[in-house]
Amino acid sequence: MRDPGRVAASIDILERYRQRPSPLSVLVQDWARNARYAGSKDRAFVRGLCLDVLRRWRSFGGEDSPRIATLLTLKNLWGWDEARIEEAFSGEHGHGALSDDERDARPLDALDVPEFLEHDLPNAEQFAASLGTRAPVDLRVNTLKANREKALKALASLGALEAPLSPVGLRIPPSPAAEKGPGVTVIPAYGKGWVEVQDEGSQLTVLTCGDLHGQQVLDFCAGGGGKTLALSGVMENSGQVFAYDADASRLAPIHDRLRRAGARNVQVIAPQEPERLEALKGKLDLVFVDAPCSGAGTWRRHPDAKWRLTPEHLAQRQAEQDQVLRQAAEFVKPGGTLVFVTCSFLNSENDERVAEFINTYSDFLIEHPLAAASEELKERLQPFVSEDALRLSPWASDTDGFTLMRLKRQDG
Numbered sequence: 001m002r003d004p005g006r007v008a009a010s011i012d013i014l015e016r017y018r019q020r021p022s023p024l025s026v027l028v029q030d031w032a033r034n035a036r037y038a039g040s041k042d043r044a045f046v047r048g049l050c051l052d053v054l055r056r057w058r059s060f061g062g063e064d065s066p067r068i069a070t071l072l073t074l075k076n077l078w079g080w081d082e083a084r085i086e087e088a089f090s091g092e093h094g095h096g097a098l099s100d101d102e103r104d105a106r107p108l109d110a111l112d113v114p115e116f117l118e119h120d121l122p123n124a125e126q127f128a129a130s131l132g133t134r135a136p137v138d139l140r141v142n143t144l145k146a147n148r149e150k151a152l153k154a155l156a157s158l159g160a161l162e163a164p165l166s167p168v169g170l171r172i173p174p175s176p177a178a179e180k181g182p183g184v185t186v187i188p189a190y191g192k193g194w195v196e197v198q199d200e201g202s203q204l205t206v207l208t209c210g211d212l213h214g215q216q217v218l219d220f221c222a223g224g225g226g227k228t229l230a231l232s233g234v235m236e237n238s239g240q241v242f243a244y245d246a247d248a249s250r251l252a253p254i255h256d257r258l259r260r261a262g263a264r265n266v267q268v269i270a271p272q273e274p275e276r277l278e279a280l281k282g283k284l285d286l287v288f289v290d291a292p293c294s295g296a297g298t299w300r301r302h303p304d305a306k307w308r309l310t311p312e313h314l315a316q317r318q319a320e321q322d323q324v325l326r327q328a329a330e331f332v333k334p335g336g337t338l339v340f341v342t343c344s345f346l347n348s349e350n351d352e353r354v355a356e357f358i359n360t361y362s363d364f365l366i367e368h369p370l371a372a373a374s375e376e377l378k379e380r381l382q383p384f385v386s387e388d389a390l391r392l393s394p395w396a397s398d399t400d401g402f403t404l405m406r407l408k409r410q411d412g
């Protein structure tokens, strides 16, 4: 395909998104199914362009005209010159020649975050600007099977570097928008379980838990097991990790992942086995709660999710967070710790939820977020902590957005 066909396909997909916001991957797949002439480079171009348009959807006026938002993306973000843009719209299979008004279109003075959230963001302008950039691919070295040096060598051909903050992290810088991302999951080192795809911020939330050797740990919202695997790695297969999730289908991939990673200290507890979960009440040293949330911290990677969040969805997530905190607290032993994590930097999903929780559960007290972390990690994460929370974000730490709070259950 040439520029006109690719740009026209992108505008059509974005028009469908405008009419009914759905995950971009689904919309691109639907298009590709009917566009048998499109090769993998065409799909990468269309996906990359759609993602970049969605990153600036509000300030480029996408809600009113995906066509103008695409034009502004090509002009302002991709740096295409006038002649190339004219040809891309008016050429064969193009979306149609530009009008004079369209040629004069300018970005709006609006922040690229959902309007209803502007008041809830700690630093809305910086936040919106950082979401306009593309995210790197981060990997966690599985120390049960490899070390960073070995993994780095195995991934050198993909341009992997040491990640700046996580001592077990590797980072592949973002690819140009119109190109395919690095094929991490097809390299032998991935198949052998040496690395997992995991954002550096996500890795750090587990690393802050410090030395967990021999401990009894419950990963209460284990989902597909991203944090479970990282916990098992930190514990070097010692002690015990119980991986539970209320949704059995979310847990499904965990078994294969545990096998591939060589994680042997994990017991998976399905929601159909309430008696196994019940037996753990009041017994755990650490309960790790990777709570359901808006996912705002991943909007740099998934700009399509940003415009799908509604006030109703957010309220639902907050109710789930309150419920998860209350349920998870039952499993912490006296003197043990509950770590509350979200991939969101909205106060209403973090500080406000924890404040609500300790109002009722007065035997839990907020502890410094790095109370258990190694000295090295304390130093590295110093710029991102306050007395009560670790706050990672695309603008501050160049990671996905994560907030972590530690709650210590008092003895007796």
Ligand SMILES: C[S@@+](CC[C@H](N)C(=O)[O-])C[C@H]1O[C@@H](n2cnc3c(N)ncnc32)[C@H](O)[C@@H]1O
Pocket: 220, 221, 222, 223, 224, 225, 226, 227, 228, 244, 245, 246, 247, 250, 290, 291, 292, 293, 320, 323, 324, 327
């Ligand atoms: C952010 S995701 C977890 C991601 C996972 N920890 C990982 O690293 O891949 C949140 C999970 O919480 C689960 N969840 C929601 N409400 C829950 C509840 N009341 N009890 C346990 N799990 C719950 C959801 O099913 C979802 O899988």
